[in-house]
Amino acid sequence: MLNTNLKHIEDVVEYNKVLKENENVMLVCGRMGPMCIPVYGIAEELENDYKNVKFCDFEFDTQEADVIRKLPEVRGFMGIPFTIYYKNGKVVKATSSIQTKEQVKTILDKEFGVK
Amino acid sequence: MSTDNHYDSIIIGAGPAGLTAGIYLARARVKTLIINEGIVGGQIILTHEIANYPGVENISGYQLAMIMKKQAENFGCTIINGKSVKSLELENEVKNVTLSDGSIFTTNSIILSPGGRSRTLGISGEDIFKGKGVSYCATCDGDFFTDKEIVVVGGGNSALEEAVSLTKYAKKVTIVHQLDHFQASQYAIEEAKKNSKVNFIMKSSLSSFKGNESIESVDIKNLETNEITNFKTDGVFVFIGYSPNTEFLKDKVELNRRGEIVVKEDMSTNIEGVYAAGDSITKLYRQITTTVADGTISALSVSNYLEKSRINKN
Ligand SMILES: Cc1cc2nc3c(=O)[nH]c(=O)nc-3n(C[C@H](O)[C@H](O)[C@H](O)COP(=O)(O)OP(=O)(O)OC[C@H]3O[C@@H](n4cnc5c(N)ncnc54)[C@H](O)[C@@H]3O)c2cc1C
Numbered sequence: 001m002l003n004t005n006l007k008h009i010e011d012v013v014e015y016n017k018v019l020k021e022n023e024n025v026m027l028v029c030g031r032m033g034p035m036c037i038p039v040y041g042i043a044e045e046l047e048n049d050y051k052n053v054k055f056c057d058f059e060f061d062t063q064e065a066d067v068i069r070k071l072p073e074v075r076g077f078m079g080i081p082f083t084i085y086y087k088n089g090k091v092v093k094a095t096s097s098i099q100t101k102e103q104v105k106t107i108l109d110k111e112f113g114v115k
Numbered sequence: 116m117s118t119d120n121h122y123d124s125i126i127i128g129a130g131p132a133g134l135t136a137g138i139y140l141a142r143a144r145v146k147t148l149i150i151n152e153g154i155v156g157g158q159i160i161l162t163h164e165i166a167n168y169p170g171v172e173n174i175s176g177y178q179l180a181m182i183m184k185k186q187a188e189n190f191g192c193t194i195i196n197g198k199s200v201k202s203l204e205l206e207n208e209v210k211n212v213t214l215s216d217g218s219i220f221t222t223n224s225i226i227l228s229p230g231g232r233s234r235t236l237g238i239s240g241e242d243i244f245k246g247k248g249v250s251y252c253a254t255c256d257g258d259f260f261t262d263k264e265i266v267v268v269g270g271g272n273s274a275l276e277e278a279v280s281l282t283k284y285a286k287k288v289t290i291v292h293q294l295d296h297f298q299a300s301q302y303a304i305e306e307a308k309k310n311s312k313v314n315f316i317m318k319s320s321l322s323s324f325k326g327n328e329s330i331e332s333v334d335i336k337n338l339e340t341n342e343i344t345n346f347k348t349d350g351v352f353v354f355i356g357y358s359p360n361t362e363f364l365k366d367k368v369e370l371n372r373r374g375e376i377v378v379k380e381d382m383s384t385n386i387e388g389v390y391a392a393g394d395s396i397t398k399l400y401r402q403i404t405t406t407v408a409d410g411t412i413s414a415l416s417v418s419n420y421l422e423k424s425r426i427n428k429n
Binding site for chain 1: 153154160161162163175176177196197245246247248249250251252254255256259260327328329350
């Protein structure tokens with residue numbers, strides 16, 4: 001399990017449940033490494049500001065994370081974390097590798113609108 | 116002056132320099148605030164395994180940072196995270212610090228420890244292909260390049276060491292460096308040269324990234340002839356050094372031509388009551404040990420400065 005304060009998704013059943021129960025989801029799929037930890041930190045900080053978004057993580061090196069690694073939207077991705085944004089269960093945006101807080105906020109504002 | 120927003124000392128940046136200064140000051144009962152943009156720990160968060168910090172055998176940067184943070188907070192230091200310092204008024208005895216969210220703090224002394232960041236190439240396609248072939252972390256992304264051909268840009272210790280470590284995955288690693296020699300230790304150079312998977316293109320630099328879903332090739336410019344050659348590759352790892360995070364200090368304290376803060380032996384800057392520590396100051400070696408030492412010196416100097424100011428007033 002990842003050492004973050006985000007909601008951890010550990011299997012496909014839970015993944016589907018989170019997507020079904022939440023209109024807006026930001027999911028960070030990574031490891032406890034240099035490029036990933038800053039993105040978890042950003043998600044943790046934004047959790048308070050974006051009450052309309054469910055923030056969660058998924059451990060990259062698990063069989064279950066195939067559900068993320070095989071998304072068509074991550075084809076060509078070669079940098080962790082894979083960060084996926086969902087609206088009503090559909091992927092609306094995906095990014096690869098480290099992102100700044102400003103980059104994440106821009107996506108949240110564009111895809112999920114007002115806080 | 117509101118006492119809630121007034122501190123004896125404000126530290127800007129919670130990397131190892133700022134956290135160390137925080138530990139020393141808070142322990143000396145100096146009311147201290149650390150303001151940090153990004154993640155507490157600074158660049159050490161970017162290190163998977165730290166093997167050269169005395170007294171601790173193999174620890175991740177994240178773990179070391181969390182211990183330093185806990186130490187500072189346990190001694191009574193306040194840490195504001197996720198906010199950057201937008202502007203500073205340093206001239207008067209009481210200094211003003213304005214944050215990105217508009218909040219204003221006042222203080223009698225400041226320690227500047229904003230550290231630095233890895234340099235990027237700044238060429239066409241770099242942002243588009245970040246995470247799609249362009250990487251700045253071999254330990255994070257190396258396994259995506261198993262049996263692939265990659266380029267490593269740079270000529271210092273990091274570039275050579277990471278190039279060798281990437282041969283665990285890649286079938287061919289080409290180091291592109293702008294000079295005709297490396298600025299690395301003899302050991303790192305020999306390790307790279309004796310590795311049969313490592314090749315070298317010297318006196319050259321990358322001029323653009325090309326591809327569709329991910330990188331397919333790069334343009335490499337020969338710096339002697341100016342000739343540009345297209346070079347097929349599956350990925351590019353960039354290790355070209357560092358820039359100090361001192362843009363917000365321009366015209367506030369003395370910086371050298373590389374943007375590093377000029378300090379004296381006691382870590383004081385050219386402005387009274389303003390000190391600096393860590394990777395953002397003028398110095399030769401940027402390591403956690405040297406940074407922690409700077410943090411210690413700056414905190415002891417601030418304690419001394421505050422004590423002298425108090426005596427002068429009485
Ligand atoms: C990939 C990598 C691996 C490394 N490995 C090692 C190693 O194994 N051993 C070793 O000894 N050293 C290592 N280093 C070097 C070491 O990490 C640095 O020397 C050290 O982190 C510098 O500490 P610092 O506190 O000066 O700055 P930083 O660690 O850079 O921290 C500065 C902090 O200030 C914040 N900040 C910047 N501007 C502002 C602002 N305007 N307002 C508020 N906050 C701000 C930053 O966000 C950051 O959190 C490594 C560095 C890198 C990049």
